[in-house]
Amino acid sequence: MAERASQAGLQAILPAMPVDADAEVLASTRLSDDYCVVAFRAPALAAAIRPGQFVMVRTSAGNTPLLRRPYSVFERLRDSNGEVIGFSILNKRVGVGSRLLYDAAPGMRVSCLGPLGRPFSSATGTTEAWMVAGGTGLAPFATLSEELAAAGVPRRLFYGARTGSELFCLDRFERLGVNVVLATEDGTRGEHGRVTVPLARELGSRPASSGVVLYACGPEAMLKAVAGLAERYGRECEVATERQMGCGMGGCYSCVVRVRTPEGGSRYARSCVEGPVFRAADIVWEERPA
Amino acid sequence: MAERASQAGLQAILPAMPVDADAEVLASTRLSDDYCVVAFRAPALAAAIRPGQFVMVRTSAGNTPLLRRPYSVFERLRDSNGEVIGFSILNKRVGVGSRLLYDAAPGMRVSCLGPLGRPFSSATGTTEAWMVAGGTGLAPFATLSEELAAAGVPRRLFYGARTGSELFCLDRFERLGVNVVLATEDGTRGEHGRVTVPLARELGSRPASSGVVLYACGPEAMLKAVAGLAERYGRECEVATERQMGCGMGGCYSCVVRVRTPEGGSRYARSCVEGPVFRAADIVWEERPA
Amino acid sequence: MDLSVRIGALRLKNPLMSASGCFGYGMEYADVVDLSTLGAVVVKGLFLAERPGHPPPRIVETPAGMLNAIGLQGIGVHRFVREKMPELRARGATVIVNICGTTIDEYTEIARILSDVEGVAALELNISCPNIKEGGISFGCNLVNTRQVVSAVRKATPLPLIPKLTPNVTDVSSFAHVAEEAGADAVSLVNTFLAMAIDVETRRPRLSNVMGGLSGPAIRPIAVRMVYECARLVRIPVIGMGGIASAADVLEFMIAGATAVQVGTANFVDPFIWGKLESGVREYMRRHGIERVSELTGTLDIPGEKRA
Amino acid sequence: MDLSVRIGALRLKNPLMSASGCFGYGMEYADVVDLSTLGAVVVKGLFLAERPGHPPPRIVETPAGMLNAIGLQGIGVHRFVREKMPELRARGATVIVNICGTTIDEYTEIARILSDVEGVAALELNISCPNIKEGGISFGCNLVNTRQVVSAVRKATPLPLIPKLTPNVTDVSSFAHVAEEAGADAVSLVNTFLAMAIDVETRRPRLSNVMGGLSGPAIRPIAVRMVYECARLVRIPVIGMGGIASAADVLEFMIAGATAVQVGTANFVDPFIWGKLESGVREYMRRHGIERVSELTGTLDIPGEKRA
Ligand SMILES: Cc1cc2nc3c(=O)[nH]c(=O)nc-3n(C[C@H](O)[C@H](O)[C@H](O)COP(=O)(O)OP(=O)(O)OC[C@H]3O[C@@H](n4cnc5c(N)ncnc54)[C@H](O)[C@@H]3O)c2cc1C
């Protein structure tokens, strides 16, 4: 019942049917030895994208790897006339598929299936939006920042990484009028420590009436900590989860997140269709996938 | 016994131990929609190569395809000082591995194992050498022509293809002082018909005492026809066979050719170690692999 | 050109079906595939009751394949009938329901319930799931149990009955034979191969369930062999699957003896595969002058052997 | 760091062996590998007499794997002893001979002959080759036959005896168990999976023998599972193989329960793999503070289960 209800809700949010774009790599920009931004030409797909949605990228036409890899859409790309021509992803090299994307050269064609999944709730009407990003968890916040800017919602980004050289694309967020708060675990830039340190302080210093909404994306431990802070300070919070995904379409049931049911129990929800964005309060955080 | 004897002979001919060169692609020259020449930097491997030998090329670092692919060495490449710096292959796109090679871009690194197999018998002392090539069977004759030129042996190339646009690199052979006789099945260039048509005529017009030796490489049917002509006209003939090869090193027993034994019987010989070059008279031509 | 095939009393538009567990309950793919164009939609395995499934990680990728141990998370047969069937019917899908049980009674009860449901075209009897301890594969690895469960369900339903065989046995064709004797209208194979993968850094299994089922192109050559063996032995149709990812793979299974095929893992990789498979099969038929796709079934030509 | 492992009375320098049929008679690789650095060289399967083998095509590539139906072309045990053993001895190789027979008498006779040959370190009893009609797999798919052939060969030789098991059975661990009871010093597994591939354009089998054995990375997850099952059941060492292509794969098999491993198909792809595997294993041991490689065997850590 619960599943059905939320899926019905979903359909209302997700009118766009996914397409499989035979996307040309327009550019690949290396940000470090591990991180890069890959830009794809895919006008129809990109035009339909909403912040928080993802694409399933086929990193190899062969069998290594066999399955597609999920990536948040990072930027929506426009030509000089402002027409949407494609999108980019922020990719971190961690294994075989992300390595192929890291090495992708302009001109290559890559099959990208999307847009997929449930986006962030519309930020219109929000008093103030705080985004919390760890590592590649930055990705969904570029388009969200655009949308917030268009809606005139004050926006802030808490952005953490291991070290200063892994904080990327800050100018892009500053250009969008985002107030950026940085934290690094080794203290080389911004606050020393996890991104939740400045977040906790700022949450604590706001009156409960100030209407702050939280959006988080990053490592599981960070999401859990942000969810905890949101609960403690009584803030609405949405988190974008990153589970291993076999299909991205609801077909395989691999990508599950344990969520609460209205009846007080819990169930496994497919994060590719009911997520990747969930209300933090809906997730049963005790359980932790490997 | 027979196997042992011929292997002992082999060792005498093959002093070079195979190496696995992490070869950089220096250039890839497309000759047509299907054919290309790929040049590799691999000085040690190239220096050891003898005409008729082959390399096992790992066309993908992943599992698609899993096994290496055998290729005749086409050219020995030299720098401006005449130092051997690498080799090239003449590649026809027929399937997954050859397609990857067709698409190989300069700078890529490709693992090449070689030199492997038994080369053509030394041509020194031969009165006149006639090479017979069909399609990519042209490949081993570039280095053989060089060797023949160095030894001052008169040399001739009968070269056939389906159509005129699939006859490649003629200038290279003409520069080496090779007399080139062409044939195409559709008659668009050279003699109309199979390459064995001009070959049979020329063989027939030579006195038996004229000391012509034949070398052939190409499709199985062509090899068989050339072997038949060699027998009919009493010429020594060596053929370079192209069997499916799993390892190229004698390990898997996949690449067998049926050869005669001294005792009058026959046996399967591994073409990667006892060949790919065989005396045409040693092969039992009746049996035909798919 | 006639792509239709016959599975017992059931006529399918074409031989292409989604494999159970790889296509959700069908509606998940309604936006990208016109469900009515598939030979059949085989839905995710259903137990009588809802099941939570195993904790993640539930899948792991392996060379040219994947392991899964979903644990048959599912909504149970009642919710399926209520919530999913109306939509599937509305889309014109030919629905085959994959049914699972831990006891023979559970199998027969699900079969009885589904027999009365409009739009259920056939039942696929899952006696081969490697991911649950109770039931499932324990039926499928034992000839006596296979006979019992197939016979019992046969009595419980008039619907076409398709036992799905496990490849984790010495002689799969003997299971096909027993299923035929027990009244099956067809058999489908293969389900996944029991397998495991270990993270050597942590020395832990990569799946929460320790073991899972291997699917994908990696298993295709074994699956083709098994389909060939079964099709030679039994007279009922064989539905082949295991690693199909192209029209050539569809044809390979049919030539080996399959009347129809299912596609699982490849649908994850490319949910738009269905049109490509169909047009690839059509193109082949055109090229080879084949009028009816069913003519292809079991036409393997072994040099030196007489054609069956 | 101690890489040595013990297989019965036999001490091996390290756990890395060539798989039978994938390394010729050993000397083929002497130019690229110092044979004395391998744990053991397992040579190509030998019958008593010479065998011509099957006509080509003998191999075909499949996704992340290959099929072979070589048909055990071979020089027979007598020529092997005369022509190959002296060279192998001279190179300091630890030689394990893979023996095949069509009758129990043939197995025992080969075993007797090899027992007197200097430098033969152990016998691997091939009761699992899918590529010959007579003998081979017919012994390996039947528990009674397995017991008989292992017992008989056990009586015929004092050499360490290693039956090689086929994966084409429902429960491979029961075969390991029977082999142990019949006096085996170790078991090795897996041999190849019976499989086939069809050229859809000609509708003919791609192998002259119609069926062949699947090897390579594709089968690894199934092989790891089988090694795990056997190692849990028997006390004798298990030698694991099937798709090993990296040091991580070696470690995966050992953690699953293997005392040593064999590498087949990957040696075709990279004959220089041996040094890479050894240094990879050493690097892992360094990183994890492991002094003896044998400590790794069977250390799979299943959350919630007690460590064996
Ligand atoms: C909705 C969603 C959005 C994502 N957005 C981004 C993004 O914008 N940028 C980005 O770089 N990555 C993103 N990821 C993660 C990305 O999908 C994985 O890094 C990628 O799949 C790894 O593939 P691989 O072949 O390189 O790694 P593999 O070789 O498959 O695995 C290498 C390592 O990465 C781990 N891993 C594999 N898949 C995942 C996963 N889904 N999440 C976390 N760890 C994983 C494995 O456990 C293993 O330790 C996202 C994931 C999801 C589910």
Ligand SMILES: Cc1cc2nc3c(=O)[nH]c(=O)nc-3n(C[C@H](O)[C@H](O)[C@H](O)COP(=O)(O)OP(=O)(O)OC[C@H]3O[C@@H](n4cnc5c(N)ncnc54)[C@H](O)[C@@H]3O)c2cc1C
């Ligand atoms: C000693 C030797 C030297 C060779 N030299 C050359 C050369 O100089 N230039 C060149 O282009 N090719 C050469 N070949 C053939 C080349 O190895 C094959 O074309 C290649 O392996 C095909 O790989 P693929 O992955 O593209 O084809 P696959 O996808 O594996 O197969 C595609 C088609 O090609 C056929 N095929 C596969 N392997 C062979 C083979 N070994 N011989 C013939 N047909 C095959 C298959 O049966 C199939 O029909 C040589 C082969 C040998 C044994």
Ligand SMILES: Cc1cc2nc3c(=O)[nH]c(=O)nc-3n(C[C@H](O)[C@H](O)[C@H](O)COP(=O)(O)O)c2cc1C
């Ligand atoms: C994620 C996943 C879930 C599956 N669930 C089921 C199932 O519920 N019932 C069933 O009979 N088979 C199930 N299977 C097996 C498939 O239906 C199919 O038999 C197998 O995957 C082989 O086909 P493939 O290689 O095309 O995937 C599942 C397979 C996968 C990959």
Ligand SMILES: Cc1cc2nc3c(=O)[nH]c(=O)nc-3n(C[C@H](O)[C@H](O)[C@H](O)COP(=O)(O)O)c2cc1C
């Ligand atoms: C070409 C080839 C020939 C083989 N010959 C034999 C053999 O003679 N005896 C045997 O016991 N196993 C034989 N095998 C099986 C291998 O020894 C090994 O069990 C199997 O290939 C799995 O390991 P891999 O995936 O590392 O190749 C052969 C395998 C291949 C690929």
Ligand code: FES
């Ligand atoms: S990724 Fe397949 S159901 Fe979510």
Ligand code: FES
């Ligand atoms: S290719 Fe392996 S023996 Fe010749």
